[in-house]
Amino acid sequence: MTDKDKSDDAQEHATRRYEARIGLYKVIFGTFAIGALGVIVPGAIDWWSFTAEQQRVEFQDKRAADEIQQSFVAEYFNTAISEDVELRIRFAEYFSQVAPDGTRDQWQSYLSVLVDNRDRVRGEIDSFEREIRALLDKEADGLDLPEQTRKAEIERRLEWLYREIGYVERGRSVVPSKAENLSGIKDFTLEDNGFPPNVRYFIWDPDSDEAVGANLGTEPTPPGSMVKLMTLYLAFEAIRDRGFTFDDEVLISSNAANEPPSKLGLRQGQSIKLRYLIRAAAIKSANDAATAIAEHIGGSEAEFVLQMNSAARRLGMTNTTFKNAHGLTEIEMLSTARDLAILMERHYYDFPEYFNLFSRLTSDAGIREVCHTGRRHLESDSRVKGIVTSYTRASGFGATMLVEQDGLVRIVVIIKARSTAERVKLSRKLTDLAFE
Numbered sequence: 171m172t173d174k175d176k177s178d179d180a181q182e183h184a185t186r187r188y189e190a191r192i193g194l195y196k197v198i199f200g201t202f203a204i205g206a207l208g209v210i211v212p213g214a215i216d217w218w219s220f221t222a223e224q225q226r227v228e229f230q231d232k233r234a235a236d237e238i239q240q241s242f243v244a245e246y247f248n249t250a251i252s253e254d255v256e257l258r259i260r261f262a263e264y265f266s267q268v269a270p271d272g273t274r275d276q277w278q279s280y281l282s283v284l285v286d287n288r289d290r291v292r293g294e295i296d297s298f299e300r301e302i303r304a305l306l307d308k309e310a311d312g313l314d315l316p317e318q319t320r321k322a323e324i325e326r327r328l329e330w331l332y333r334e335i336g337y338v339e340r341g342r343s344v345v346p347s348k349a350e351n352l353s354g355i356k357d358f359t360l361e362d363n364g365f366p367p368n369v370r371y372f373i374w375d376p377d378s379d380e381a382v383g384a385n386l387g388t389e390p391t392p393p394g395s396m397v398k399l400m401t402l403y404l405a406f407e408a409i410r411d412r413g414f415t416f417d418d419e420v421l422i423s424s425n426a427a428n429e430p431p432s433k434l435g436l437r438q439g440q441s442i443k444l445r446y447l448i449r450a451a452a453i454k455s456a457n458d459a460a461t462a463i464a465e466h467i468g469g470s471e472a473e474f475v476l477q478m479n480s481a482a483r484r485l486g487m488t489n490t491t492f493k494n495a496h497g498l499t500e501i502e503m504l505s506t507a508r509d510l511a512i513l514m515e516r517h518y519y520d521f522p523e524y525f526n527l528f529s530r531l532t533s534d535a536g537i538r539e540v541c542h543t544g545r546r547h548l549e550s551d552s553r554v555k556g557i558v559t560s561y562t563r564a565s566g567f568g569a570t571m572l573v574e575q576d577g578l579v580r581i582v583v584i585i586k587a588r589s590t591a592e593r594v595k596l597s598r599k600l601t602d603l604a605f606e
Contacts, residue, residue: 259284295331298324329499329563330430369596370585372507373604376515381508382580382604390489390504391585394560395432395455395543396570397497397505399513400478401463402452405444406521407481408467416445420466422458429457429496432543434535436462446536452527454540455559457496464495471495487512499564507583510570514581518556518572528556528572544569546594553601559593560585567593573601580604 262281269277302324305317313321372387374380381387408414419441427438434456436442444466450459461471468474471494478492493503518525527533531542531549542548544557547569557571566586573580582600587593 259288291331295328298328298331302328325499366588366592368586370507370583371596371600372511372581372583373600374508374511374515374581374583376518376579376581383600384507387507387583388489390506392499392503392562392564393490393497393505393510393585394499394562394565394568395457395497396510396558396560396565396568397492397495397503398451398455398460399510399517399558399570400481400492401460401474401495402448402527403513403517403521404474404477404481405448405463405467406517406524410521412467414444414467416443416448418444418466420444420447420462422462423465425471426458426461426465429461430498432456433458434540435537442536446534449527449530449533450535450540452558453530453533453542454535455543456535456540457498459535460496461494482509485512485516497560497562497565499562507585510583510585511581514556514558514570514572514583518579518581525556525572528558529554544571546590547571547597550594551598551601554597561590569593569597571597573604575601575605578605 259281262277262284266274266277266281302321305313305321305324308317309321368386370386370389370391372384373382375382405414409416420443422436422438422440422442424438427436427440432455434447434450434454436458442462444463447456447459447463447466450456451463464471464474468477474495475492478495479490482490482492487505487509490505490509491502493500497503517528529542529548531545532539542557544554544559547554547557547559551573553573553575555572555574557569560568566588567590568583568585568587570583571581573582580601582597582604584593584596584600587596
């Protein structure tokens, strides 16, 4: 073997050794790489899954928070925007704290405007009350025509201001009482009830046609928005007997569109179905809707009021006089707790198919969804099966409601409570007493 052959063999041997080492390294590296991937890839997948789940949960939480906030916004525009300033202030206080940074300053500015407006309204009330007290003191000696006109203007302005500010203060009523004590009709006074003495209430058992209890139940007093019970009763009669339908298109007049709150928000010249007006009047106690119903069925509100008074006599509401279709205070528009109980009874028996309107928490009123003004009663006491509520300065906080327990039905009427909270408390206590 030559030196050259030996050199070639050595080189081939070295090459094989190198290739073997490379193969060994590949095996080692491949094993390591596969092992690493076996660890890294599942870990990466777990990390990605965890991150994706976190993002999904965060998105759902954010969406839920947005939905909650949007529900507050919807509640604000459905309720607070057309109610008293104190409710708007509470909503504005909430949004000034939780709104995104981009709109928080706007809510804080709006809150300041509301507070300033409330203080301005209170100042106007004090000024007008001083002026009208002077006119009332002089009224016994007779007011000349300009003074009578001014008195009517102040009463109308005060009525709006009282609704805007949303309170009733004991002993500050500027509306002279037209009530007469009807001593010939017995009041079934509930003893030791602890109720404010001026609150009128009446508990009626429609099955036996007997009063279960009452306080000043037959004393005429301004009925407030509970007037709408008669407006709705005549609407249902017109649908049943006179060819009107829920799908009637009602053209909104300037008179209806310009009614003060509470209102649906109708515009002059707008056309809307009668069913939506009925829902708004029954659930939202919308004054513009009530006037539109009256004009559609009666031809004019004045003619409709004549029909209301005729129906009152027909139903046995012996101490009731209507002056408008919505219930805002007018001189000599009076009713009694007893008469309102009769009217609610007639709704229950004459139009049972529509009675559920008085218990709907919300409903579609065509141009917006409306919330029930008596929802606090409906949500806090399952015995309440139908209710209409009221507030005016003259009538205070009132409610006419049908309650049911163990198959027994009672009708409870409250007039002249001093606040919503007091009305809710009294209604529950009277309902308890109704079934004792």
